[in-house]
Amino acid sequence: MESVNPIERALRGIAITLVILFFMFPIFWIILMSFQTNETILRMPPSMVFTPTLENYMALITGKLETSAGILEIAFMKNLFNSFFLSTASVAIGLVLGVPAAYAFARLKFKGSEDIAFTLLSFRFAPPLLVLLPLTIYFQQLGLANTYGGLIWVYQLIVLPLILWIVRGYFEDIPADVEYAYRIAGHSWGATFRKIALPLAGPGIAAAALLAFIFAWNNFVFALVLASADKQPVTVGALAFVTASGIQYGQIAAGIVLSIAPTFALALYAQRYLVEGLSLGAVKG
Amino acid sequence: MTIVLKDIVKAFKTDVVLDGVSLSVDKGETLVLFGPSGAGKTVLLRLIAGVVELDEGVIEIDGRNMDGVEPEDRGIGMAFQNFALFPHMDATENIAAPLTAKRMGQQQIKHTVEKVARLLKIDHVLHHKPKELSNGQKQRTALARALSGEPHILLLDDPLRNVDAKLRFEMRLELPRLLKDQEATVIYVTQDYKEAMALGDRIAVMNGKGIQQIGSPFDIYMSPANVEIARLFGDPVINLLDVTPERSSDGVQIMLSGQSLVIDDGYAQSIGQSCVLGIRPEAFHFVEEGTQGAIPVSIETEAPLNEKTVTLALTKNKREVMISRPAGAPAPSSGTAWIKVDAKNIHLFDRQSGLRIDPLKTQQAQGAA
Numbered sequence: 001m002e003s004v005n006p007i008e009r010a011l012r013g014i015a016i017t018l019v020i021l022f023f024m025f026p027i028f029w030i031i032l033m034s035f036q037t038n039e040t041i042l043r044m045p046p047s048m049v050f051t052p053t054l055e056n057y058m059a060l061i062t063g064k065l066e067t068s069a070g071i072l073e074i075a076f077m078k079n080l081f082n083s084f085f086l087s088t089a090s091v092a093i094g095l096v097l098g099v100p101a102a103y104a105f106a107r108l109k110f111k112g113s114e115d116i117a118f119t120l121l122s123f124r125f126a127p128p129l130l131v132l133l134p135l136t137i138y139f140q141q142l143g144l145a146n147t148y149g150g151l152i153w154v155y156q157l158i159v160l161p162l163i164l165w166i167v168r169g170y171f172e173d174i175p176a177d178v179e180y181a182y183r184i185a186g187h188s189w190g191a192t193f194r195k196i197a198l199p200l201a202g203p204g205i206a207a208a209a210l211l212a213f214i215f216a217w218n219n220f221v222f223a224l225v226l227a228s229a230d231k232q233p234v235t236v237g238a239l240a241f242v243t244a245s246g247i248q249y250g251q252i253a254a255g256i257v258l259s260i261a262p263t264f265a266l267a268l269y270a271q272r273y274l275v276e277g278l279s280l281g282a283v284k285g
Numbered sequence: 286m287t288i289v290l291k292d293i294v295k296a297f298k299t300d301v302v303l304d305g306v307s308l309s310v311d312k313g314e315t316l317v318l319f320g321p322s323g324a325g326k327t328v329l330l331r332l333i334a335g336v337v338e339l340d341e342g343v344i345e346i347d348g349r350n351m352d353g354v355e356p357e358d359r360g361i362g363m364a365f366q367n368f369a370l371f372p373h374m375d376a377t378e379n380i381a382a383p384l385t386a387k388r389m390g391q392q393q394i395k396h397t398v399e400k401v402a403r404l405l406k407i408d409h410v411l412h413h414k415p416k417e418l419s420n421g422q423k424q425r426t427a428l429a430r431a432l433s434g435e436p437h438i439l440l441l442d443d444p445l446r447n448v449d450a451k452l453r454f455e456m457r458l459e460l461p462r463l464l465k466d467q468e469a470t471v472i473y474v475t476q477d478y479k480e481a482m483a484l485g486d487r488i489a490v491m492n493g494k495g496i497q498q499i500g501s502p503f504d505i506y507m508s509p510a511n512v513e514i515a516r517l518f519g520d521p522v523i524n525l526l527d528v529t530p531e532r533s534s535d536g537v538q539i540m541l542s543g544q545s546l547v548i549d550d551g552y553a554q555s556i557g558q559s560c561v562l563g564i565r566p567e568a569f570h571f572v573e574e575g576t577q578g579a580i581p582v583s584i585e586t587e588a589p590l591n592e593k594t595v596t597l598a599l600t601k602n603k604r605e606v607m608i609s610r611p612a613g614a615p616a617p618s619s620g621t622a623w624i625k626v627d628a629k630n631i632h633l634f635d636r637q638s639g640l641r642i643d644p645l646k647t648q649q650a651q652g653a654a
Binding site: 175176177178180181182183184185186187188189191196199200 | 331334335336355356357359361362363365367369370372373382385386387434
């Protein structure tokens with residue numbers, strides 16, 4: 001790579017800069033907006049010069065939104081907690097169910113295993129709106145509508161196929177001989193799963209969990225239909241900012257900043273797992 | 286522990302790898318499975334280890350049918366060709382794997398691991414992860430892991446394949462002693478005939494879905510069951526010449542470049558049939574011009590191979606032959622030379638089937654009749 005000519009290097013630099021600008025500018029702009037009042041956001045022409053204010057954040061945290069029409073109660077913090085709880089619980093259950101299933105699909109070639117695995121993946125093909133209507137009716141009859149349990153169950157549609165298919169790939173990448181060697185050494189297959197397969201697929205499981213968390217966190221339509229105010233996550237809760245007296249851009253921006261912060265932090269933390277190599281040079285390839 | 290295999294059949298989808306393999310290995314014996322790649326050696330080893338399932342046949346260890354017995358319950362130690370070390374554990378934990386399975390105390394595990402590691406000269410790298418080990422160290426770690434649990438049966442799948450020549454040579458010398466000390470029944474897979482001859486009490490030659498010959502290294506070298514086995518054992522490879530034995534006044538003869546080579550009477554059954562004559566390069570020797578039965582050859586080239594020198598020569602009929610002699614032995618290095626072979630050191634094979642024609646057997650058969 002040292003022998004790249006200067007023009008190529010310059011072009012590459014420009015390309016990278018453009019891509020970064022393209023992806024980062026909206027985030028940067030949102031962060032700026034979150035420190036502004038509606039008036040400064042909406043002025044023409046837009047300007048980067050303003051007096052920063054923490055008003056938006058204060059409104060979100062205290063749950064009192066001051067609009068021209070008076071004080072409005074909003075449940076943003078509650079929404080944030082819901083998002084956090086729903087996503088974490090969904091991913092946790094998804095892992096408990098999905099990781100052993102992924103191992104079975106990777107290692108045991110039982111009859112119909114491919115069909116079952118594909119069926120699980122096909123849950124991702126159907127547009128959510130297609131299943132929502134019958135689901136809503138079932139949920140109301142079963143008493144699952146507007147419960148955390150019901151939402152977490154529906155979230156498995158998003159989380160489980162993702163975990164299953166990503167983790168399965170990682171399990172398949174572990175050389176079977178490594179597991180055989182552990183069994184021949186005298187360990188049961190259960191111990192082999194715990195001591196060999198799980199640690200070696202660790203980076204993959206972390207990556208899958210992270211992605212599943214983000215997908216669950218960003219889900220909008222399931223929660224919109226199946227949950228009412230007190231169970232709603234931030235994605236749905238943000239609708240509250242579209243008020244009778246106008247759209248509260250400042251609060252929306254602050255809400256976005258607060259709601260992307262956990263996933264962002266998680267992504268930063270998990271980055272090393274995502275990058276870390278899987279097979280650590282034990283098997284000659 | 287004895288191992289008995291009866292009529293083993295194994296296919297992967299429609300590809301039959303083993304077809305009716307039977308084999309028995311005695312307690313404390315080292316049996317070498319030798320054969321070219323794809324002969325099914327590794328599959329056979331895995332069947333015995335229980336990590337691949339049998340299609341047909343019976344595997345018995347110490348008289349007990351292994352059908353349905355899990356790999357962890359077979360009391361086996363195995364070293365894989367690709368090492369198959371646990372990448373997330375250091376060398377100590379790798380070697381200790383069979384010991385932790387036995388729920389041994391920490392102190393005792395430490396002691397045993399160190400003992401095995403000293404034996405294999407890897408005690409200085411015990412805290413390294415597999416990726417920090419050289420290939421030779423990985424190989425020794427894998428071997429140490431197979432040995433540490435003191436299994437009664439050791440399955441070694443070409444453990445020297447991926448190590449450098451120097452280490453391979455050293456290990457070839459050390460391994461027999463190491464294996465004897467273990468007092469285990471050993472099945473050793475290799476593609477290297479020298480390794481097979483150095484390590485095996487007996488050698489089973491596998492080729493084409495089954496075992497073609499089982500015998501002591503001496504037997505296999507001196508009376509290979511077919512042309513293929515004769516070619517696999519020996520370096521440089523055996524000279525093979527198409528011949529047709531004839532009747533002569535002295536019995537049976539083979540004409541080589543116009544010179545008569547009188548061979549054992551036992552070959553009489555092959556008179557007039559198409560055969561392949563096998564002569565090992567070291568069975569030829571150079572003789573003076575005019576010696577009785579000497580075959581003239583023109584020397585093409587000569588290659589010194591450390592302990593021996595190999596000459597490539599052409600016969601009158603433009604057939605290539607290789608002649609090997611101990612390094613330093615005098616011999617012509619160019620031009621025309623005369624070579625001779627002792628009729629006792631030849632092998633005759635049927636050209637059609639490739640099978641060895643055994644002069645003793647036919648003699649006995651005739652004697653019986």
